[in-house]
Amino acid sequence: MTTSIAATIRERVARIETMPSIPAIFIPLLELLNLPVERVKLDEVVKLVSYDNTIAAQCLRVASSPLFGLAKSPESIKGAVISLGLRKVETILLTCCLSNAFPAKSWALDPTLFWRHSLGCAMVCRKFSDKLGGGDGDKAYMAGLLHDIGLLVSCIAFPKELTAAFALANQEQTPIEEAERTTMGFTHCETGRALAEKWHLANDMLQVIAHHHAPEQSEGAQPLVALVHLSDLLCRMRGMGYGYYERRRVDWVADPAWAILQKEHRNLDGIDLVRFTFEMDEAIEEVFGLVSTIFGGTAARN
Ligand SMILES: [Fe+2]
Ligand SMILES: [Fe+2]
Structure with missing residues (x-):
């Protein structure tokens, strides 16, 4: 790729007003995901997610779906982690984070x-x-x-x-x-x-x-x-x-x-x-x- 194309891309990407800024909880969640599961502190995950109500609500909605077959819908992120396991909840959270960063239009x-x-x-x-x-x-x-x-x-x-x-x-x-x-x-x-x-x-x-x-x-x-x-x-x-x-x-x-x-x-x-x-x-x-x-x-x- 020529340097001029690279510059055009960088410039267009920098200019887009709707260009997603990184969701605030995304990087810390990523860091948590990179820790061995036994070292992840559940309270840290819960605290992190509580900063973003939309993502917390979306995560609970997904966790309550028939897909996971829980007898009782979890009422909190902590409850979801206990019922589904940390890795599943993290997957849901990260996906929700990214999908919110890129709202689908046409x-x-x-x-x-x-x-x-x-x-x-x-x-x-x-x-x-x-x-x-x-x-x-x-x-x-x-x-x-x-x-x-x-x-x-x-x-x-x-x-x-x-x-x-x-x-x-x-x-x-x-x-x-x-x-x-x-x-x-x-x-x-x-x-x-x-x-x-x-x-x-x-x-x-x-x-x-x-x-x-x-x-x-x-x-x-x-x-x-x-x-x-x-x-x-x-x-x-x-x-x-x-x-x-x-x-x-x-x-x-x-x-x-x-x-x-x-x-x-x-x-x-x-x-x-x-x-x-x-x-x-x-x-x-x-x-x-x-x-x-x-x-x-x-x-x-x-
Ligand atoms: Fe690709
Ligand atoms: Fe691909």
Whole structure:
């Protein structure tokens, strides 16, 4: 990408009035999520969430939904954590936080599809990381959740251009990042990077956001970027993409990301890929339920 395109993106992103500022409780929640579960102090989570009534209310509404099958609706965040477990409540909270930061108007991309893809990718990333061992499952989860945040930035900053890119991608059944390059000359990786810089996200998250379609180009955090790349591909193959069919052959093992992970994880070749993808189907059902509870709608698979 030329420096002038980078400057245009940065300038447009900086100028947008509706550009989301980072939700106040988001970074502290992220930090909590990065702690081992036994070190997270429940009172800290409750106190943090109490600063934002909208998110607290939204979280309780989701926790009370039939999706979680609780006999009694929780009346407080603490009650929700006790009934559902901390990790589930954190997932709900972070998703609510991000969805509030980007209120859905008439986006080029159906928000239900977007969040389903992001949450699906987050869950696959965590399971993949756990399977490899020695990694940080929660960090992988967060990376999956945030990897495509640039698509939301482009929905706001370049609505017409992104609509054209999706139209082309639908028509040609090509990956959205290729269609963006054709119609716009840059992708959501670049707009995402501008937001990551604006939000002062940590370098590993920035690398994921900026390079998840070409992990070999990342500067640092390559294994994490590679893991997100492969998880993203898996979601797109398993009906959790961007709402249209992508006609392409995906070969995980031949992908450069696989070689990056191989260097880091010796047991990678021992993973039964067919079994792994079937295991992911469980996560996928959970994601469908969670996203339709938070965002409503019944967007079709793909
Ligand atoms: Fe992407
Ligand atoms: Fe993606």
